[in-house]
Amino acid sequence: MAPKEVRVCSFGRHIEDYWKLSVYEQTKLCEDAEEGMVGYSAARKALTTMSPDEVIEEVKRSGLRGKGGAGFNTGLKWSFMPKDDGLEHFLVVNGDESEPGTANDREIMTWSPHLLLEGIIIASYAIRANTCYIYIRGEMFKQIRCMNRAIEEAYEKGYLGKNIFGTDFSLDVYVQTGAGAYICGEETALLSSLMGERGYPRPKPPFPAQKGAFDLPTTVNNVQTIATVPAIIALGADWHLSYGTEKSPGMRMFCVSGHVQRPGHYEFPFGITLRELIYDVCGGPPGGKKVKAVIPGGSSAPMIPGDATDNDLLDTPLTYEDCVTAGTLLGSGAVIVMDEDTDIVWAAHNLIRFYAHESCGKCTPCREGTPWMRMVLERILRGEGVSEDVKLLADIAEGIETKSFCALGDAAAWAMQGALRHFSHEFEEKIRRGKGAAKVFQASYASGLMSLYQPTLEPVRTHRDPRREAEQIAHPLARRMRAWYGGDEE
Ligand SMILES: Cc1cc2nc3c(=O)[nH]c(=O)nc-3n(C[C@H](O)[C@H](O)[C@H](O)COP(=O)(O)O)c2cc1C
Ligand code: SF4
Numbered sequence: 001m002a003p004k005e006v007r008v009c010s011f012g013r014h015i016e017d018y019w020k021l022s023v024y025e026q027t028k029l030c031e032d033a034e035e036g037m038v039g040y041s042a043a044r045k046a047l048t049t050m051s052p053d054e055v056i057e058e059v060k061r062s063g064l065r066g067k068g069g070a071g072f073n074t075g076l077k078w079s080f081m082p083k084d085d086g087l088e089h090f091l092v093v094n095g096d097e098s099e100p101g102t103a104n105d106r107e108i109m110t111w112s113p114h115l116l117l118e119g120i121i122i123a124s125y126a127i128r129a130n131t132c133y134i135y136i137r138g139e140m141f142k143q144i145r146c147m148n149r150a151i152e153e154a155y156e157k158g159y160l161g162k163n164i165f166g167t168d169f170s171l172d173v174y175v176q177t178g179a180g181a182y183i184c185g186e187e188t189a190l191l192s193s194l195m196g197e198r199g200y201p202r203p204k205p206p207f208p209a210q211k212g213a214f215d216l217p218t219t220v221n222n223v224q225t226i227a228t229v230p231a232i233i234a235l236g237a238d239w240h241l242s243y244g245t246e247k248s249p250g251m252r253m254f255c256v257s258g259h260v261q262r263p264g265h266y267e268f269p270f271g272i273t274l275r276e277l278i279y280d281v282c283g284g285p286p287g288g289k290k291v292k293a294v295i296p297g298g299s300s301a302p303m304i305p306g307d308a309t310d311n312d313l314l315d316t317p318l319t320y321e322d323c324v325t326a327g328t329l330l331g332s333g334a335v336i337v338m339d340e341d342t343d344i345v346w347a348a349h350n351l352i353r354f355y356a357h358e359s360c361g362k363c364t365p366c367r368e369g370t371p372w373m374r375m376v377l378e379r380i381l382r383g384e385g386v387s388e389d390v391k392l393l394a395d396i397a398e399g400i401e402t403k404s405f406c407a408l409g410d411a412a413a414w415a416m417q418g419a420l421r422h423f424s425h426e427f428e429e430k431i432r433r434g435k436g437a438a439k440v441f442q443a444s445y446a447s448g449l450m451s452l453y454q455p456t457l458e459p460v461r462t463h464r465d466p467r468r469e470a471e472q473i474a475h476p477l478a479r480r481m482r483a484w485y486g487g488d489e490e
Contacts, residue, residue: 002280003272006243006251007031009104009227010267012112019146021153024114030231032239039114040159042230043121047165050233055126059229062237063249067104068094068185068222069300069331071248071320074229080209081127081217089129090218092194092208093120093226095136095143096178096185099298100354101334104253105223107265109136109143112227113150117173119226121164122233124171127219131172134223135190138177147175182358186406187220189360200362201406224253244270248319252333259285259339268318275307275314278337285339293338293422296323297331299351300411302418304328308340311422328418344426348419349377355412366409369400373416380427383435390427394420 008030012018015027024039046055060075081089093116097105108116120132136144151173154160162170176194178184184193188202191213212218228250232240240250248270254277257263261283268277274294278284285291291306296318304313304326316326323330338347356370373396379385393416401413420427 003268003276005267006269007267008231008251009108009112009115009224009253010265012115013107013265019111019113019150021114021150021157024112029115029234032235033231034235037234040118042234043118043125043159044165046122046233047125047167047169052126052128055122055233058237059126059232062232062240064225064228064232064240065248065250065320066222067224067228067252067333069099069298069329071330074221074225077209077221078123078127078219080207081219082209083128085217088131088216089127090213090216091120091124091127091129091132092187092191092213092218092220093132093134093223094185094187094190094220095134095140095147095223096182096190097140097223097332098137098180098182098185098358099300099332099334100351101255101257101295101336102298102332103255103257104265104333106140106143107253107255108223108227109140110146113146114154115230116147116223116227117150117154117159119229120173121159121171122229123219123221123226125169127217129219130170131174133174133176133194133213135176135178135184135194137184138180144175144177151175181360182354183360183406183408186408189406190220191218200360203405245317245319245321247321248330254318254333254335256282256335256337258337259289259291259342260337261286270319271317273315273317274335277318277335278306278314282337285337289339289341291337292340292342293344293347295328295334295336295338295418297329298334299336299354299415300407301329301331302327302414302421303338303344303347303423304418305422306338309422327421329414344419344423345377345380345430348416349374349381351415351419352377352412355408355415359408359412363405363409365400366404366406366412369396369409370412372396373412380430383430383433385427385431385434387428387431389431390420390424393427 011030017023026038029037056075056078064074065071066074095105095109124132134147160171160173178193181199183189184199186201187208189199193199194213208218208220244250251267251269253265253267255265260278266281278291290308292308293303294306295301295303305311306314313326316322320330352373356374359366359370361367373393376389376393380389397413397416400409
């Protein structure tokens with residue numbers, strides 16, 4: 001039986017017109033909310049009955065962990081903001097969401113923009129910020145529109161602006177758009193981009209709480225993190241602690257993509273297993289196939305083997321601690337499923353091509369290492385791999401991991417290492433088969449071209465359809481690809 005969803009951030013997705021202020025104000029905050037716990041009541045409670053430090057303490061006690069990837073305790077992060085320093089403080093909400101497979105934040109911004117705004121009011125009050133920037137990837141036109149419309153409504157109703165709820169707390173919120181670079185999701189690169197500079201990561205320390213936006217104290221939080229805060233303030237830290245596990249309390253949204261019958265967004269308490277999510281909730285791979293590999297937390301998390309292998313790790317609970325034990329990461333909560341027919345070398349190439357493209361070029365290991373891995377993978381896929389290539393890929397990944405300036409380099413290394421750790425035999429087999437394996441690559445390279453640069457709900461397209469492949473080979477783009485990559489015409 002499928003486990004029961006506990007909807008907090010995805011609650012509004014199922015209510016008509018929830019994005020409108022008039023509906024949000026009259027609807028309960030989440031499934032567990034009691035009478036009167038409607039939209040903006042949590043912000044009212046925080047601002048009129050709690051001090052900023054009490055809000056921080058409640059969020060800290062709830063164990064809420066940041067949902068942008070690293071899983072840092074949110075209340076603790078807020079407590080690092082200086083007090084009574086007389087400086088302007090900022091809250092920056094990270095809505096860049098450019099990691100392949102990840103599409104949770106855009107759901108919240110589209111369907112529940114006022115939930116995010118309510119979280120922003122509470123968080124800004126706690127960290128004593130009077131200005132908040134919501135940084136959204138530039139291509140997300142719809143989310144930018146939705147947030148701007150909600151901000152306008154909130155100003156009109158007095159939820160934003162001067163003296164909110166009759167208190168002396170004032171807040172201005174702005175949407176800032178990025179130009180569409182994965183690195184601008186990294187908090188320090190985001191801050192540079194926000195300030196109009198090139199989106200390069202900055203050294204830490206100083207951390208954003210000391211020197212962030214415009215060199216002033218700043219907290220950067222993910223959209224889903226902030227959208228969880230109103231429910232915690234309304235229902236209390238103990239309510240949040242009653243879900244999930246000791247080290248991973250609460251719930252989170254998972255967006256499931258790839259080879260499942262029912263891909264989409266689901267919100268569960270931490271601890272649901274991959275098997276439950278993939279099979280009971282999403283119906284398993286189409287055609288009764290088994291799972292060869294899963295990426296549980298967006299493209300940066302190493303892939304782990306599924307039930308089509310001898311080392312089935314699908315019973316891994318989706319918690320921070322259990323994912324680490326299984327040799328992977330919970331990351332952004334984007335679960336990418338690859339069925340038994342997936343070509344893992346192709347999938348690894350798809351991932352590494354993304355990192356090589358998105359490397360900002362600031363540091364040598366990542367700038368040089370990611371295209372090098374891509375080239376070696378392409379050599380293997382062309383049927384020209386040599387027996388040393390598997391070790392070479394492992395060596396390059398090791399040369400990037402922990403030696404890069406920011407975590408993008410680590411993420412590229414982990415993606416490669418995950419594929420090699422569990423599926424090195426597939427790389428060896430492809431090298432052994434040589435040219436015999438090359439034709440599939442040329443066809444699928446053309447078909448997968450767009451899936452890489454745009455995070456989609458189906459980033460790993462590796463189903464082989466001989467009829468489509470034949471059409472693609474006849475396509476002029478495919479012919480050009482074949483010429484570039486040196487394939488023969490047969
Ligand atoms: C390359 C890279 C991309 C990232 N992209 C995002 C992103 O799109 N959204 C996000 O919230 N965090 C992203 N992060 C993590 C942020 O640096 C930061 O840890 C996060 O926004 C903090 O919010 P949280 O504590 O609420 O999780 C990224 C990190 C790296 C290294
Ligand atoms: S690791 Fe990659 S993305 Fe990060 S600073 Fe170095 S080159 Fe740029």
